[in-house]
Amino acid sequence: MFKRLILFILLVSCVAGHAQTYQLEKGNNKYNAFAFIEAQKIYLKLVEDGYVTYEILAKLGDTYYFNDDLKQAHKWYAKLFTQFEDTVTPAYFFRYAQTLKTVNKYDESDLFMAKFSSSKGFDTRSKILKEEPNYLEIIELQSGRFEIKNAKEINSYTADFGPAFYTSNNQVVYATARDSGSIIRERHTWNNQPFLQLYTADTDENGVLSKPKPMSSVINTKYHESTPVFTSDGQTMYFTRNNYDNGVYLQDKKGINKLKIFRSYKNKGTWSKPEQLPFNNDEYSVAHPALSPDGKQLYFSSDMPGSMGYDLENEFTRSDIWVVDIMGDGSFSAPRNLKNINTLARETFPFISKTNILYFSSSGHQGLGGLDVFASSISPDGSTGEVVNIGKPINTTYDDFGFIVNDDTKIGYFSSNRPGGSGDDDIYRFLQLEDLRAKCEILVTGNIIDKKIGNPVKDATVVLLDMENNKIDRQVTSDDGTYTFKLDCDQPYVLRVVKDNYTSDEEVIATPTSSGLIDISLEIELNRIPVVDCDDIGPLLDIEQIYFDFDKFNIRADAAYELSKIKAFMELYPQVSVEIRSHTDSRAPDQYNEVLSDRRAQSTRNWLISKGIDASRLTAKGYGEIRLLNQCANGVACSSEEHQLNRRSEFIVSGLEKFKDCD
Known part of the structure; x- marks a missing residue:
């Protein structure tokens, strides 16, 4: 009887193990087909049943990470590092670092980025961290330039994002997954939401949006349409669509349907049948078009060959920003990669303002978490300048993207999946209170150090003076001996430190001509020796x-x-x-x-x-x-x-x- 009982237990264990293996294989097949929501359900059930492996935790975290739910991704990556810390591959150092920002653990995030850097010293993301270790202070310099409000008049319980100015009609066009009832809506396996459609919304003088309605069925299909851009006369439209043309749904060699940019012309109030752009390809995505102010360049996001963001471990690419010239006959030059702004992570959603500022979103440059909005000036020769995080409140620990602005009215819009919205991604409108970098500022930080023993000095008074010895500001150092001043660019100042029983020290500084961060530490020493009775x-x-x-x-x-x-x-x-x-x-x-x-x-x-x-x-x-x-x-x-x-x-x-x- 005992032998039969043992045999029964072994048989049940074998069957259970076989079932778990079958479910894992099923989940992996869904994962490999980018059906992340379905894969996620399978992995969650396996974990609930007590079947936990490195592969399951990593891929379960990925199903949230690739759907931009970084808070849930953090939960599973944290379990991955707790249980399998010695075997975690470098790619997860980076992903975990990104999710740690979402829960405001910036110091821990920097620690994992440092580990990532030590394993991938060539990586542009590692280089950026080394060059900007005080990136949070730099972001603060750019913060506070926008006043934002949720565009709740048009947001739905699903995703609403990617606004574009349709100036000739005094409208904004955006993508939404809401159900209009006009088309049979299929759901995308990536996030289990209905496919996106393009909607228009009217605007008033304050930028308030109203009367959302779908665009023509010539533009909208049963698959994704999103992120349009219009020429200044409103007669030409570029937009993103799934690889679906003439009723044919095409896939790459792995069975994945990619994104393509289409172009349509307006004739007597009617949009023409959209045509593909010649640099589209079934094997990679081309998406999110943006036009230069003169309409002669088209910027876009793509993971085409030559992109910097190739992920060796998962055999997929992260998108870069690219640009092509639009010729007089409507043809295009060969695409050029904007190498100065692209990283090995994701750069996407470009927009070029009337003043030739390129705005885009990135997870590779130093940000607050998820996608942040960045800016870079475009020179007449097409080269791009320094990349700047545009700060709070546009950027948060969540995904912030799809930024557009009217330089004349200072009114604009962007997209975000931050808490407090109507649904998944929401559109927000804003008023730009101050031009980006219009006021050039320098953040001066440093430590007051005891010259003899090298320790920080607390309760020292750091005084900021002009060259006529007039006091501008003062601070008293805390336990770590640090101080911080915000100064104007291209100006001379004097920093002076004083403390009872110490010598004083001062330094004359000339601030740079562009916004940034400089570090100046000052050394002081006791002029009264700290002794007690019986000291030699x-x-x-x-x-x-x-x-x-x-x-x-x-x-x-x-x-x-x-x-x-x-x-x-x-x-x-x-x-x-x-x-x-x-x-x-x-x-x-x-x-x-x-x-x-x-x-x-x-x-x-x-x-x-x-x-x-x-x-x-x-x-x-x-x-x-x-x-x-x-x-x-x-x-x-x-x-x-x-x-x-x-x-x-x-x-x-x-x-x-x-x-x-x-x-």
């Missing part, structure tokens, strides 16, 4: 050995120099008394050494008295060879250097506190 102040005052000529007790010139430090100390602390102790080595008779050392101590005392120190504050005693510091007693063979250690003077203080017996 010789080492504290860096007093060298007090030398006497052989068998002599008169004060030599070099000894006088060292004793002047004792004199200065006693003048600085008039309440203290000093006992002078003189010691010899053991190379003469004991009694002789005792007498000699006492004469030397008395000679030292007399010298200090002759320099004005009150005799009542000085005592002197010779100890001969009775307090040796090593083994060099009578009869022990020692080197001259070893004997030298025992020939010394000590200066023992008292009177700083209640008098103590220092023996």
Whole structure:
């Protein structure tokens, strides 16, 4: 009977293990087909049943990560690192670092980015972290330039994002997954939401959106349409669509349907049948078009060959920003990669303002978490400038993207999946209160350091002055000795630090001509030595050995120099008394050494008295060879250097506190 019971248990375990293996294989097939929601359900059930492996936790986290739910991704990546820390691959250092930002754990995020950097030193994401270790302070410089509101008038419970100005109609066109009822809506396996359609919304003088309605069925199909852009005359439209044309749904070699950009012309109020752009391809995605102000360049996002964001571990690419020239006949040049702004992570959703500022979203440049909106100026030759995070409140720890702005009205829109919205992604409108980098500012940070011991100094006062010595600002350092000032660019300033009982220090600085961060640390040192009763102040005052000529007790010139430090100390602390102790080595008779050392101590005392120190504050005693510091007693063979250690003077203080017996 017992054998039958064991056999039954083994049989049940085998069946259960087979079922789990089957479910894992099923989940992996869904994952590999980018059906992340269906894969997620399978992985969650396996974990619930107690079947937890490295692969399951990693891919379960990925199903949330690739759907931009970084908070849930953090939950599963945290379990992955807790249970399998020694075997986690470098790609997950980066992903986990991104999710840690979402839960405001920036220090921990930087730690994992440093681990990622050590494993992938060539990675542009690693380089950016090294160049901007204080990126949070830099982001603060750009923050506070926008006033935002949720465009709740048009947002639905599903995804609403990717707004575009349709200026000729005084409208905004955007993508939404809402169910209009006009088309049979299929759901996408990636996120289990209905496919996106393009909608129009009217705008008023304050940018408030209203009357959302779907665009023509010539534009909208049963698959994805999103992220349009219009020429300034409103007669040409570029937009993103699934690889679906003439009723044919096409896939790449792995069975994945990619994205393509289409173009349509308006004729007598009607949009023409959309046509594909020639640089589309079944094997990679081309999406999110944006036009230069003069309409001569088309920017877009793509993972085409030559993109920087190839993921070796998962065999897919992260998109880059690309650009093509639009020729007079409507044809296009070869695509060019904007290498100055692209990273090995994701760059997407470009927009070019009237003033030739390229706005885009990225997870590779230093941000607050998820996708952040960045800006870079475009020069007349097409080159791009410094990449700048545009700060809060546009950017958050969540995904923030699809930024557009009217430079004339300062009204614009962007998309975000931050909490408090109507659904998944929401559209927000904003008023730009201040131009990006219009006010060039420098963040000056630093530490006040104790020059002697290297520790930070708290409660030091750091004063900011102009060149006429007028005080501009002041700060008192905290426990870590740090200070921070926000200064104007291209201006001279003076930084001065003061603290009781310390020397002061100051530095003249000239701020750079462009916004950024500079670090200036200042060093100060005590001018009042911190001592307590019974301290030997010789080492504290860096007093060298007090030398006497052989068998002599008169004060030599070099000894006088060292004793002047004792004199200065006693003048600085008039309440203290000093006992002078003189010691010899053991190379003469004991009694002789005792007498000699006492004469030397008395000679030292007399010298200090002759320099004005009150005799009542000085005592002197010779100890001969009775307090040796090593083994060099009578009869022990020692080197001259070893004997030298025992020939010394000590200066023992008292009177700083209640008098103590220092023996």
